[in-house]
Amino acid sequence: MNEERGKRRQLVGTVLSNKMDKTVTVRVERLVSHSVYQKYVRRRANFAAHDEQNTCGIGDQVLITESRPLSKRKRWRVSRIIEKAV
Helix, strand or coil, X not given: CCCCCCXXXXXXXXXXXXXXXXXXXXEXXXXXXXXXXXXXXXXXXXXXXXXXXXXXXXXXXEEEEECCCCCCCCCEEEEEEEECCC
16 A cells, blocks of 8 residues: 555646746647447546746647645646657
8 A cells, every 4th residue: 555655647748828827738638448439539638737937838748747736726747848849
């Protein structure tokens, strides 16, 4: 049971918006198999993530990590920028 403690979810997504101060909106896409047709369907979700230095730009690939609640909607932090947008 102690092995599970301290592990936080990490997701890779694309920055959609950076208009807020110290906050970015990140879209995370995943592939899910359809139960009947066995085809892969894209599911996506948007997360508000904390960006302390305001370094993220629109279109950047970022790694976000789960954290304690930082505000009403923010439960994620930007860990690092994987790839900058061109």
